[in-house]
Each structure stands twice: as C-alpha cells, then as structure tokens.
Amino acid sequence: MNKESLTSGAPTRTRWTGAKAVVAASLAVSSIALVGLGSASVAGASSSKKITIAFVVGAEADPFFISMNAGAQAEATKLHVDLIWQGNPSQYSPSTQIPVVQQVTTQLASAKPSALVLGPTDPKALEPYVKVAVKKHIPVFNVDSQDASLKNITGFVTGNNAQGGQAAADALAGAMGYTAGKTYNVVVGMTSPTATTNVLRYDGFKAEIAKKYPGIKILAEAYSQSSPTTANTNIQNWLTEYSQSSKTPLNGIFAIDGTNAEGAASALQAGGLACSKTVCGSGHVALVGYDAYSSNVSLLSSGVFAALIAQDPYQEGIDSVFNAYTYLKTGKLPKGVSKTTTLPNVTLLPTSNSTFLAKYTYATA
Amino acid sequence: MTSNSTPLYEVRSVSKNYGNVVALRNVSMSVGAGEIVGLVGDNGAGKSTLVKILSGVYSPDSGELLVEGVPHVWKSPHEAMAAGVETLYQDSGLALDLTIGANVFLGREKVKKGFLGKLGFLDQKAMDQEAADDLERTGIAVHASKRTVGQLSGGQRQAVAIGRAVAWAQKVIILDEPTNHLGARQAGEVLSVMKAAKARGLGVIFISHTLPHVLEVTDRIIVLRLGSVVRNAPTSEFTAESLLGTITGLHVGTE
Amino acid sequence: MSIIVDPVQESSFEKPDRSQLWYRRLLANQQFLLLLVTIAIFVFFAFNRHVFASAGEFGNNVTNFCTLVLLGVGETYVIATGGIDLSVGSTVSLSGVVGAIAMEHLAMHSELLVLSVGTVVCIGIGILVGVVNSALIHYARLVPFVATLVTWGAGAGMCLVLTGGAPIGQNSGAIALTVPKIWIFSYPALIIIAITFVAGLFLHLSRFGRFTFAVGSNAFAARAVGINVKRQVTSVYVLSGALAGITGMFVYMRLGSGAPTAGTGQELIAIAAVVIGGARLTGGSARLSGTVIAAWMITIVSSGLIFMNVSPNYNQVAVALLIATAATAQALRKSARQSS
Numbered sequence: 001m002n003k004e005s006l007t008s009g010a011p012t013r014t015r016w017t018g019a020k021a022v023v024a025a026s027l028a029v030s031s032i033a034l035v036g037l038g039s040a041s042v043a044g045a046s047s048s049k050k051i052t053i054a055f056v057v058g059a060e061a062d063p064f065f066i067s068m069n070a071g072a073q074a075e076a077t078k079l080h081v082d083l084i085w086q087g088n089p090s091q092y093s094p095s096t097q098i099p100v101v102q103q104v105t106t107q108l109a110s111a112k113p114s115a116l117v118l119g120p121t122d123p124k125a126l127e128p129y130v131k132v133a134v135k136k137h138i139p140v141f142n143v144d145s146q147d148a149s150l151k152n153i154t155g156f157v158t159g160n161n162a163q164g165g166q167a168a169a170d171a172l173a174g175a176m177g178y179t180a181g182k183t184y185n186v187v188v189g190m191t192s193p194t195a196t197t198n199v200l201r202y203d204g205f206k207a208e209i210a211k212k213y214p215g216i217k218i219l220a221e222a223y224s225q226s227s228p229t230t231a232n233t234n235i236q237n238w239l240t241e242y243s244q245s246s247k248t249p250l251n252g253i254f255a256i257d258g259t260n261a262e263g264a265a266s267a268l269q270a271g272g273l274a275c276s277k278t279v280c281g282s283g284h285v286a287l288v289g290y291d292a293y294s295s296n297v298s299l300l301s302s303g304v305f306a307a308l309i310a311q312d313p314y315q316e317g318i319d320s321v322f323n324a325y326t327y328l329k330t331g332k333l334p335k336g337v338s339k340t341t342t343l344p345n346v347t348l349l350p351t352s353n354s355t356f357l358a359k360y361t362y363a364t365a
Numbered sequence: 366m367t368s369n370s371t372p373l374y375e376v377r378s379v380s381k382n383y384g385n386v387v388a389l390r391n392v393s394m395s396v397g398a399g400e401i402v403g404l405v406g407d408n409g410a411g412k413s414t415l416v417k418i419l420s421g422v423y424s425p426d427s428g429e430l431l432v433e434g435v436p437h438v439w440k441s442p443h444e445a446m447a448a449g450v451e452t453l454y455q456d457s458g459l460a461l462d463l464t465i466g467a468n469v470f471l472g473r474e475k476v477k478k479g480f481l482g483k484l485g486f487l488d489q490k491a492m493d494q495e496a497a498d499d500l501e502r503t504g505i506a507v508h509a510s511k512r513t514v515g516q517l518s519g520g521q522r523q524a525v526a527i528g529r530a531v532a533w534a535q536k537v538i539i540l541d542e543p544t545n546h547l548g549a550r551q552a553g554e555v556l557s558v559m560k561a562a563k564a565r566g567l568g569v570i571f572i573s574h575t576l577p578h579v580l581e582v583t584d585r586i587i588v589l590r591l592g593s594v595v596r597n598a599p600t601s602e603f604t605a606e607s608l609l610g611t612i613t614g615l616h617v618g619t620e
Numbered sequence: 621m622s623i624i625v626d627p628v629q630e631s632s633f634e635k636p637d638r639s640q641l642w643y644r645r646l647l648a649n650q651q652f653l654l655l656l657v658t659i660a661i662f663v664f665f666a667f668n669r670h671v672f673a674s675a676g677e678f679g680n681n682v683t684n685f686c687t688l689v690l691l692g693v694g695e696t697y698v699i700a701t702g703g704i705d706l707s708v709g710s711t712v713s714l715s716g717v718v719g720a721i722a723m724e725h726l727a728m729h730s731e732l733l734v735l736s737v738g739t740v741v742c743i744g745i746g747i748l749v750g751v752v753n754s755a756l757i758h759y760a761r762l763v764p765f766v767a768t769l770v771t772w773g774a775g776a777g778m779c780l781v782l783t784g785g786a787p788i789g790q791n792s793g794a795i796a797l798t799v800p801k802i803w804i805f806s807y808p809a810l811i812i813i814a815i816t817f818v819a820g821l822f823l824h825l826s827r828f829g830r831f832t833f834a835v836g837s838n839a840f841a842a843r844a845v846g847i848n849v850k851r852q853v854t855s856v857y858v859l860s861g862a863l864a865g866i867t868g869m870f871v872y873m874r875l876g877s878g879a880p881t882a883g884t885g886q887e888l889i890a891i892a893a894v895v896i897g898g899a900r901l902t903g904g905s906a907r908l909s910g911t912v913i914a915a916w917m918i919t920i921v922s923s924g925l926i927f928m929n930v931s932p933n934y935n936q937v938a939v940a941l942l943i944a945t946a947a948t949a950q951a952l953r954k955s956a957r958q959s960s
Contacts, residue, residue, distance in 0.1 A: 059785075061780040061781065061784060061785050062785045063784050063785045063786045064785075066784055066785075220929050221929070222926055222929075225885075226881055226884065227881055227882070227884050227885065228787065228875055228879040228881065228882055229687060229871055229874065229875065229879075229882050229883070229886075232874055232875060233680070233684050233922070233923070233926070234926055236680045236683070236684075237677070237680055237923055237926045237927060238926075240671055240674065240676040240677045240680055241669065241671045241677075241927060243671075243676065246671075258786070258787075259879075259881070262787050262875060262877060262879060263875065265876075266795050266874060266875045266876045266877070269792050269795045269796070269876065270795050270796070270798055270799050270874070271799075272799075293786040293787060294786065295786065295787045295788065295789060295790050295877050298790045299790055302792075362786060363784075364783065364784030364785075364786055441846070442843075442844050442846070443845070443846030446845070446846060447846075452844075454840075454844065458840075458841050458844065459838065459841055460833070460834045460837035460838040460841050460842065460904065461837055461838065461904070462833060462836070462837035462900075462904030462905045463830075463833060463834060463837055463904075467830060467834075471830075471834055471841065471842070471845045471847075472834075472842070472845030472846045472847050473845070474827050474830060476827060484822075484826065485822075485826040485827035485828050486821075486825050486826045486827075487825060487826060487827060487830060489825070
C-alpha cells in the first residue's frame with residue numbers, strides 16, 4: 001500500500017502519450033473550443049435543476065476513455081443525471097487539462113456542476129484546482145489516476161495494475177506449460193522504464209514470478225516509447241538474439257501495454273514463432289499482452305496471444321457516476337464502498353466466450 | 366544614330382508607374398548589332414525599372430518593345446531569353462552550389478540521347494565540355510568546370526556569369542552593373558569581354574555607375590533623369606565632366 | 621585575353637583536384653567518412669554481441685532501415701530545395717491508417733488485390749499531404765517549417781479521430797511478406813531499395829534533380845533562367861509525401877495493422893539522417909548516398925543499443941551526438957576550404 005501511494009498517484013494512462021504530444025500544437029485551438037462548449041452545456045443543465053456531474057479525463061480519443069465514457073453515460077442515463085464529459089481530445093497533459101478543470105470550477109453558482117469526477121493527468125499539478133472546487137462545495141472524485149493526496153478527494157475508483165501484472169505472470173506460466181525444475185526464458189516489452197502503469201504491472205509480474213515460478217528467467221526489457229514500430233523492432237531483435245537454436249531460446253513475452261502487444265504480435269508472426277490455437281509448445285513463443293484493443297482481441301482467438309489482460313474502464317465509469325450520485329443524495333458513499341475502489345484487471349483467454357470478450361474489448365468512438 | 370538599318374532591340378515610348386510614382390515617362394531607346402550602348406543615371410532615375418522591362422521581369426504600362434522591328438510582349442524573363450535577349454543581373458544570377466558547367470547550362474540542360482534523355486537524364490560530359498568551350502570563346506579560361514561556383518572568387522564568379530550570358534545571347538546582352546565589387550584588373554577583363562561580344566555582332570546594353578568604364582567601352586550613351594531620357598548621343602560627344610553634369614542636371618551639356 | 625583572376629586563386633582554379641593526394645581527397649569526402657564510422661560502429665556492436673553479425677540480425681536491420689530510408693530520400697529532395705518536411709512521420713501513420721481502413725473493406729478479396737489497393741491508397745494519401753503542404757507554402761505563403769508543422773499536427777490528429785486510438789485491422793498475410801525471402805531481403809524491402817537507388821540517380825543525374833538543387837541554391841537565378849520554381853517545389857513535397865505513403869504501407873505490412881502512432885517521431889530521425897549524410901539545411905547541397913549511409917548507421921545504432929539493453933533515451937542522445945559530429949565536421953571542412 002505504501003508503494004501504491006508513492007507511485008500510483010501519477011497518471012496511469014501513458015500509452016499514447018507520444019501521439020498526444022504530436023497533436024498538441026494543432027489541437028490547442030480545438031481544446032479551447034471544447035471548453036466553450038462545456039460551459040454552454042453546464043448552463044443548460046442547471047436550468048432543469050437536475051444533478052450535473054462533470055467528468056474530466058486526460059485524453060478523450062483513447063479507447064480506454066471512450067469505454068469509460070460509455071460506462072459513465074449509461075449510468076448517468078439510468079440515474080437521470082446530466083453528465084458533462086470533457087478532456088483534451090488527445091493530449092494527456094496537465095497543461096491542457098488544467099484550463100478545463102478551471103472552467104468547470106469557476107462557473108457561476110447557478111451553473112456549477114454538482115460534482116466533479118477527475119482523472120488527473122498529474123498527481124500534483126491538479127491539486128490546487130481540486131481545492132478550489134471543494135471550497136465551492138463541489139465534491140471531487142478521482143478516477144483511474146489520483147491526486148498525490150486523497151485528502152480533498154471524496155472517492156477514488158481505479159484499476160489494479162499490480163494485480164494485472166500478477167495475472168499476466170500466471171497466464172504466461174500457464175501458456176508455456178510451466179513445470180517446476182525447468183528453465184523458461186522471457187522478455188518484457190515496455191513503453192518506458194518509468195511510466196507508472198508499466199512499473200506497477202511489471203512489479204506485480206516480477207513479484208508473482210519470484211513467488212510461484214522460480215524457473216522463469218527475465219532476460220531483458222526493451223522500451224517502445226509508445227511506438228508500435230519500435231516495439232516490433234525490439235521484439236524482432238530479441239527473437240534473433242534468443243533464437244530457438246541458441247543456448248537461451250525465448251519461451252515467452254510479456255507485452256506490457258497495447259502498443260507493445262501490437263508490436264510483439266506482428267514480430268512473432270513474422271518470425272513464424274507465434275502460437276496457434278492448437279499448438280503452443282517448443283519452437284513457439286508464448287505471448288501475453290495487455291489492453292483489449294479489438295485488433296489484439298482478434299489475435300487472441302487465433303492463438304497468437306495466450307492471454308490479454310484487460311482493464312475495466314467501462315466499470316470505472318459506472319462506479320464513479322454511481323458514487324458521486326449517491327454521495328450527492330445521501331452525503332455518503334454507497335454502502336460497503338470504501339474511499340478507494342480497486343477494480344481487478346481481467347484475463348481474456350482464447351477460450352473466453354464471445355460475450356465476455358465483447359464486454360471487455362475497448363470501445364472505439 | 367549611327368545605324369541606318371532596323372535596330373536589334375528597341376523600346377518605343379515606354380512608361381511605367383508604381384501607384385502615383387512615375388518611374389519611366391515616355392522612354393525610347395535602341396541598340397544595334399555590334400553596338401555597345403551605355404545606360405546611365407542617378408539612383409532613382411529609372412535605370413533598374415528600364416532594365417527589368419528590357420529583360421522581361423516587368424511589363425510596361427504603355428509603349429512597345431521590338432526585336433529586329435517585330436513587336437514583342439514578354440510574359441517572363443524566359444520569353445525574352447528565348448527571343449535572344451540575355452540579362453546579367455547585378456548579383457545573384459548564379460547558383461553557388463552548382464558547378465560552373467551546370468550554371469552555364471542552367472535551365473537549358475542537355476539531356477542524353479534516347480530513353481534516358483526522355484526521363485531527363487543529363488549529358489553532363491557534353492555540357493562540361495561545351496561550357497568550357499563557350500567560356501573560352503568569350504575570353505574566359507575556365508578549365509575546372511566541375512568546381513562549384515561557390516568555390517570561386519568574386520571576380521571569377523562574375524566572369525562565369527558574363528561568360529554564360531554572352532555564350533547564350535543570340536542578339537542582345539544586358540549587363541547590369543557587371544563591374545561592381547570588382548578590382549580594377551578584373552573590371553578591365555569584364556570590359557574586354559564586352560568588346561568581344563560586340564565583335565561577335567551582339568548588341569550590348571551596359572548599365573553602370575562607373576563613368577570611366579562607360580566612356581571607355583560604349584559607342585553611345587543614354588542618360589536617364591527622373592524617369593525620362595535627357596540625352597542620347599555618341600560617346601565621343603561626352604567628356605567625364607559633361608556626362609556627370611548631364612546625369613545630375615547641374616550642367617546642361619553642349620550639343 | 622583570358623580572364624584569369626587573382627594569381628593566388630589561379631593555381632587552384634587551373635589545376636583542380638590533381639594536386640591533392642588520393643587519400644586526402646577521400647578523407648575530405650563526408651560520405652566516405654560516414655561509411656568508415658558506420659563500419660566501426662558495426663564492428664563494435666558485433667564484438668559485443670556476436671549475433672549482431674548474423675544474417676538474421678542483418679535481415680532485421682534491413683527491415684528497420686526500410687521504414688526509415690524513403691523518408692530520408694524524400695527529406696533529402698525537400699532539404700535540397702531549402703525546405704523541410706515535418707509532416708512525413710504523421711503521413712506514415714495517416715496513410716497506414718487510411719490504407720488499413722480501405723483494406724478492411726476489401727478483406728474478402730484476394731490478398732494481392734487487397735495489398736495493391738492498400739498501396740495505392742497509401743501513396744494517394746501521401747500525395748495529398750504533399751499537395752496540401754505545397755498549397756500552404758505557395759498560396760497561404762507559409763514557410764515550409766510552419767506549413768508542414770500544420771499538416772504534421774493535422775495528420776496525427778486525423779489518425780486518432782479515424783482510429784479512436786487503437787490499431788486497425790489484423791493482416792497476417794501482410795506480415796508474412798515482410799519476412800526476408802532472398803537472403804536478408806524481403807520483397808517489399810527490395811522494392812524500397814530499388815526506389816532509393818532510382819531516386820538517387822534522378823537527384824544527381826537528371827534535370828529534375830538539377831532543378832531541385834538550383835531552386836535550393838538560388839531561387840532567383842533559377843526563376844531567371846526559366847525554371848518553374850513553384851512547380852519544382854510542389855513536385856518535391858509531393859514526392860516526399862508519396863514516399864512517406866509507401867513507408868506507411870510498409871509499416872502497415874510489418875505490424876499487420878494500421879496504427880495511429882506508427883510513424884511518430886520518424887520525421888526527426890529522417891531529418892537527422894539527411895543532416896548526418898552531409899546535406900546543408902539551407903538548401904542547394906545534399907548527397908543521397910550520405911542520407912542512405914546515415915539511415916543505415918542510425919538503424920544499426922538503434923539495434924545495437926537494444927542489444928546492450930540501453931534505455932531508449934540514450935538512443936536519442938546517440939543520434940543527437942551523431943548529428944552534432946556531422947554538423948561540426950561540415951563546419952570544419954568549410955572553414956578549412958575558405959582559409960586555404
């Protein structure tokens with residue numbers, strides 16, 4: 001828990017940061033336009049005297065947040081509350097998020113939202129604006145990522161990345177047919193050595209291996225810097241170095257996020273080392289990936305992925321709206337819900353039924 | 366006027382205004398084959414405007430341009446070049462990163478025969494050889510036509526520029542301040558290139574501030590002042606003093 | 621009555637390179653030096669990890685080289701005109717994404733038809749970006765840096781809008797095509813290498829290339845001799861876009877899908893390759909052989925650093941060092957030439 005509070009304060013959504021930075025310049029204008037739009041809808045909402053929940057996330061165009069939006073919207077419709085969904089279209093950065101939060105919290109009294117659900121893009125940078133909101137009697141909730149201190153935060157819903165890492169280790173060991181006493185060579189495709197999600201998942205992965213699978217040897221990590229092309233290059237090089245005829249043939253890959261999953265899957269297919277639905281033994285490299293993009297889910301059914309670990313942004317959206325609604329109505333969080341709700345990551349398998357897969361596949365706009 | 370036949374290149378009653386400013390008012394002048402005409406005037410007299418009209422950069426508001434008596438309208442400097450009128454601009458007429466050979470043939474590259482030529486592949490060997498020959502013929506010895514112009518000294522660059530203009534000129538060559546920034550010796554060499562061009566039967570229009578050069582090399586001098594021709598007479602009728610007086614208008618020259 | 625100017629200059633003017641010794645001439649050649657450095661880097665990595673010298677790793681490097689080299693080729697043409705094209709990275713992504721969407725719609729047809737249509741779409745998108753770039757330069761009168769910054773941002777944004785952030789499609793057949801078939805070369809790699817070679821011939825031996833350099837060296841002089849400067853600049857940006865489109869298709873084939881971030885950051889690596897290759901950013905001077913060697917050098921440096929398990933941040937530092945070294949070498953040679 002101590003570690004969690006040290007690291008999980010930082011944003012957990014880092015996958016497409018590169019792309020986000022890319023569009024920053026050209027989309028600065030559109031983010032201003034969005035702020036304007038937001039204020040209009042806030043005003044409209046207040047006139048009907050309904051509960052209005054402002055939901056501010058990092059990057060709206062990310063499938064993860066699109067899924068979260070879908071969950072939040074569904075819950076809002078069910079509860080008859082108005083949802084104001086905002087975020088920079090693509091840039092995951094406090095410099096674009098702060099103006100949006102500011103706009104929400106500086107509304108006139110008649111137009112201010114009843115509650116704010118915020119997925120802070122930086123653990124520290126957003127805190128002053130949270131304070132302003134609380135001072136104006138707008139309760140603030142965190143979703144997915146959290147402020148450094150939860151002092152001013154009413155509730156926090158997040159995915160459990162460390163547990164996801166553990167689940168990945170279990171899935172990979174299973175796919176490689178782990179038997180005690182044998183040695184298994186594994187590499188890990190990451191985005192960067194410091195990205196918070198990466199660190200949490202990797203720590204969980206390593207802890208599980210240390211505990212249960214002493215025969216698994218992590219040979220190396222490689223970093224993709226949010227580029228699937230680089231991820232592909234990295235894995236390609238590892239496949240050459242730890243070729244099946246070498247002294248240390250590669251047995252498994254843990255691709256820690258969607259980008260690495262894409263790059264690793266294509267490199268394995270090109271190298272003719274990908275597992276199929278029926279065969280995944282010697283001469284094959286088992287692959288466990290993260291993030292349920294539809295393209296990756298389709299490779300799950302063909303067996304290239306032995307498993308995909310998915311987060312549950314849809315549920316995060318539902319829980320956040322429900323928590324805020326209940327708090328506004330009763331002054332308390334729902335019964336049995338503690339301040340921090342940790343939703344487990346789920347493991348998608350080739351054998352999972354299609355309804356289950358569809359439920360966890362990230363939405364696209 | 367010495368020539369009794371149709372002039373090689375002639376402007377008739379040309380005027381040009383920039384908004385309310387009159388740059389040229391009813392200017393007429395001509396150059397004949399084998400003749401060097403000096404064009405002089407103070408700053409703002411209209412020289413550069415006239416040069417740009419002659420070379421096809423600007424169109425006049427009114428008036429005519431005639432090459433060997435045939436009226437022409439230039440839509441671009443390239444059209445003037447195609448009609449045989451070459452211009453050497455004051456500066457920046459050469460691409461410094463290209464070789465001497467490439468510069469001489471710039472815009473008129475020779476391509477290889479056959480299929481490769483259709484694709485635009487260059488016959489660089491032929492061009493280098495021909496460039497060296499052309500420059501040689503105009504009195505400029507450049508053996509290293511594979512060097513870039515940027516590697517040459519200022520005088521050498523000017524020599525290449527003049528050589529190129531003279532080599533390509535079929536009828537008329539306009540030299541705008543060709544001796545600027547040159548030492549006395551190099552300037553003297555430029556003047557001898559002009560004489561060589563004259564000997565080849567080209568009409569030369571020489572624009573310069575350096576009056577001794579103008580007096581030395583020209584057959585006739587045209588003086589512009591405030592957009593009008595104030596004097597058009599054989600060079601022999603001028604002295605250094607009277608030419609300066611005519612340019613400045615402080616002294617009215619004797620006929 | 622020959623014009624031979626000041627006597628000091630005379631000897632160098634009259635007697636070209638003959639006075640220099642052959643090895644001095646070679647060492648003054650940036651492309652040759654680059655080749656030596658590249659070989660040294662290769663030997664260093666190969667000693668550290670023997671697998672680096674294996675055919676398998678060469679094959680990997682050829683594939684990686686092919687995702688970079690055409691961007692470098694286009695950028696060389698653009699930089700030779702004195703321009704710059706920042707849009708190529710996002711054009712790789714955009715063409716791959718749009719191509720993937722088109723190929724998804726054709727999925728039930730034969731593989732060959734699907735990939736052909738995909739290639740045409742990718743090149744088409746690249747050409748479109750090139751046309752927009754030159755329109756912004758000629759009609760909106762933006763400097764190339766700003767014009768291509770606009771299309772860079774717009775392209776990256778379009779990618780996210782079209783994909784919702786996730787990759788599009790899954791094409792195992794396409795991936796299979798990027799596997800080396802002839803020694804270390806896959807078929808698409810051979811095509812890309814052939815295009816690079818032809819582009820080099822056109823840049824240095826054809827009228828198109830000559831006009832490209834003339835425009836970059838002195839646009840006024842080019843215009844004065846009748847070169848259509850606007851058309852030349854337009855062609856060069858369209859060429860750069862088309863080559864980025866081909867790269868987009870190649871990256872699609874590597875990944876088996878169109879990813880919105882497939883080309884992110886590639887524009888800077890391509891520009892780095894051109895600069896390391898000895899081109900001058902102000903235009904007029906560039907060697908395609910230099911760009912190609914530099915692209916290979918960057919490729920093996922990236923691979924080598926992966927093998928040595930070095931953080932990707934050091935990869936950027938390494939490329940930055942190469943740029944600094946190349947630029948310094950260029951400046952030193954220039955000052956040496958001027959003082960001689």
